[in-house]
Amino acid sequence: MIKQNPFSVYDFLGYLVPGSIVIYSYLIVDYAKKHSEFVLKEFTDEFLDLKFEGIFFFVILSYTLGHIISFTSSVTVEKYANWTYSYPSKYLLDMRFKTFWKSISGWKDFIWRIIIIVILLPCILLDLLFGQFLGFKRFYTKKLDQLLQDLIVHKLNKLLIKLGIQEIEGYTQFENGRANDADFHRIATHYAYENSKNHQAKMSNYVALYGFLRTLCFIFNILAIYTFIRVWVYLQFDFKNVLIILILSGISYLSFMAFMKFYRRYTLEGLMVIAIDETL
Structure with a gap:
């Protein structure tokens, strides 16, 4: 068994990096509000004089925000x-399986689905267009061939x-699909x-x-929504602003496809490990 380090790859990719992206996104937005043009050198110069205390605070804040963003994405994007x-x-x-609307079991489920649609609207719209209408979903939801399925x-x-499931009352006929609805x-x-x-x-x-x-x-989806609202209220929908919204939405959907892939x-x-296990 692999040894678990105090700071794992998941801590870095799952929490620290996303938290850092959120902080830098906020700083970029704040910079854009104060300047008519974005100058990369001028923006980065503000962070070159950070001392150890500042770097330590940045890491802690990024890690904390990363946990919040990770949880939020798990109950929205993954759901x-x-x-x-x-x-x-x-x-x-x-x-x-039951589809998005058919799996509703009560009014709370219905409200939660509406909330998720509002929160993830840019990504969902692109998923409806590319994933379902144009068939991109076949790249990340493709079923296995019949031989592998049967095996x-x-x-x-x-x-x-x-593991002894036949000793549990009610599971003697599980091979006929009894376990399909369970978390096998x-x-x-x-x-x-x-x-x-x-x-x-x-x-x-x-x-x-x-x-x-x-x-x-989740992050780029929220950035796309924020940019859309800001352009709608304070700016105008010219080519540049529309392009930014489309790019942010596109990155969100590309991230969604990559998430589904992994x-x-x-x-x-895990299933292939079971398939090739000679002891079973």
Whole structure:
């Protein structure tokens, strides 16, 4: 098993870097409000004289903000992905799932989905256009071929038997789809992580990458919304301002696609460990 460091890759990519991006974004916005043109050298000169205390405060603030942004992105970006496309463990195995609106179980679910649509509007609009209408979703939600599906499902059933699921009342017929609606991937991931030292580092890196890209998606999505509101209220929709909004929205959606890619890879890595496990 790999050794856990006090400061992991996930801490760096998942918290420190996103927090730093938020701080620099704020400083750039503040600079843009005070100047008619953005001069990179003039902007960077303000940070060259930072002392140790300033650097230490910057790191702590970035790390703290990173935690907040990471949590917020997990309950918005990741929720949207799971409600729209289901979990990777489901669509990889071509399992049925309820879509974004059909999975609503009450008025609270309905309100929460409306909130997420408002918060992630730029990214969602591009996902509707490119992901669903133009079919880009096939790049990050592609199911496995039938052979791999059958092999993985067979091995997952063997794993559940090995762990004693048949001794639990009501699960004697789980092979006929009884476990499809359950969180079987949590069991598969823990088993794969504990029983494959060669794949632990790769799985940890995938988690760090999809967490980082999820936060990037959220940050640039919020920046796109902020820029749109600022242009609408204080400026005008000329070519330059519209281009900035489109670029920020585009980066948000590209980050979303990359997040979905590594979300899928992380899930697939664990499932493939189960598939090639000769003890099952």
